[in-house]
Amino acid sequence: MDGKPAPAADGVPAQQQAQSAGPYRPGYELVAEQILQLIAELGLRPGDRMPTENELASRLSTSRTVVREAVKILSAIGRVRAQKGRGLYVADDEGMLGSSRWGSFFLPTDLDHVYTLFEFRRVQETAASRLAATRATPAELRAIEAAADTCREGHLTGQRELFDRGDDDFHISIAAASHNPFLVASVREARRLQHQSNIIGLHGGIGGHAEEAVAEHAAIHQAIRTGDAEAAAHAATVHLDKTLEDYRREIQRRVFG
Template identity: 35%
Template sequence: MQPLPSADRIAAVSAALAAFIAEGALQPGDRLPTERELMARLAVGRSTVREVIRQFQARGLVETRKGSGTYLLRAITPGAIHVSLTIDAGLLRDRLLQTLEIRRGLEVAASEAAARRATPADLVVLEEKLVAMERVHLDQGTAGPEDLQFHLAIYDATHNPLFRQLLEQFRETFEHFFEKPFDRPDFARRSFALHRELFDAIRAGDPEAARLKTLGILAIVEEDIQAMSPTTGSPQ
């Protein structure tokens, strides 16, 4: 493996690591190079290496064992590693609505699955994330990353790893909806109360109610996108 240019290092490290695994014919159970080795060989920082390993873990490709290292879980080919989709907040409003269509399909399905499968332990985590979101919302008027963490906990409560793996392909795109999106800290603020109602539906094991609450949240998101300028993607 050779040192990488500075541009788009996460994508480049992902591709380089996949190529290394394929060319070295590593098999499930084999240990990957350490963080320090990857940093030295690819001339990148620790945060870049850790983000790539996190993405590989989310896709079910590797696992990290504390005090032991990172191990391959299944065979990887360079063509199997996809670069995460991204979106610029300054693009046309229509692009945001296209992204919302994908988010709606995933989140509705995830909410229904979580309502059917969430364990008591899942519900504890979900409520912790919800309370954190509510606390930040009441203090700052927006939930930001705490909102994202709540939705990620719903994905985990499905016990279907494909939800997380799909999310990794859209993560950067979706994050624009959570961290003061489009210079509007009040973006989709009206959906705040529905998040607790969504949690209640999941806790009650009611997939239909969970579906409707998720659709309600995303309908508000869509209304706020529609209120933006179609040419700049910013509020009118």
Template identity: 40%
Template structure:
């Protein structure tokens, strides 16, 4: 495997994360201080050569990470007090502290356990069918080892459950955490043969519990799923650290 292919396989980064990192560079280059106003989404898109929609997704990530804040009808402003784990999710070249990710996984487990519990009580037939379709496509992506397709429908599955909770705050929070964790899940689910299918099987257990209206079973299946991804992530971190030590020697 060439050096370039090694880099591609181990450092996937969605476009909006790349743009988020570039916006941070613009903030630093312009010596902007907390409270300073940034260019509009339209101007940032023109400056960075991307669509306004891409900039909007990047701004959502930067808002969630604490780098910027938005004021309706006023604009985008530099914020202070960014979180370490969110910074690591934006800039993959930065060192990652697994304890920050552990805390994020812990938060996600609590959050999605409550979300799936409400979904089990409130999900409609149409929402259940939508989840089933996302699960089918998620499995197709896993069988083809097509990570982009897998992750698209992994997101759709988790977002669909949050939507079925009929709580807009939970939906927004779930989608924010998914964005912050996306590169981490790439490491955890794409690092070993069969790991994508194992994740789909965990999704299947969650879906079956929702379909049967078994809230407690759905909650436990969701916790088991997130714990499995965390375990895989920590294993991959250890593997990479050992590999780095071998390369240094």
């Protein structure tokens, strides 16, 4: 006996499952989160080689099959790179907000990290909306409106992917209308990190904020279209604060019970 807890049927230690009193989460999702924590604990940087799948399975007291599924998730969201015949590496294309520049790894289900991310988004998108209200061209206004319409259609038809695409396009279009390339880059990167919380912690969807988000988008667009910079900034702040509250509620419900 090596003293390690015995894996449950899905490859996750029974003790670990017992400690998680919240709703059921797939074993590979829990292990994906643990791998991110392990990377941070080991102080690995972008481009560094990671432990092998077998080593990860041993460290995390789970099966190699579960590790492999977790690695697939982390590869899909750009946190891990698997090189055939060479092993696993910390992804080195994390961009402006990645570990090498941000100073620490973003843990998608860590509420403190989510709060910090939204605090940053609040600053950048409030500024972007204020600038867009004074700088947006007719073509940029049409792009913002089209993105808002796509988001609304996705909500009304129940097409989550369409809603998400419209949501991304809406926020990035506003950043583009600010005519500040640094804001465009930062908005894009912050949304990429937020998407990681959505995938790992929220199973690809958030709670009941979609209907409100559509109305909030309309308020932001209207303020930008009429050139009211302060109203645009205020509407963006309201939207982000409500979105953060939805993320907080959903992460606590799904992860902590």
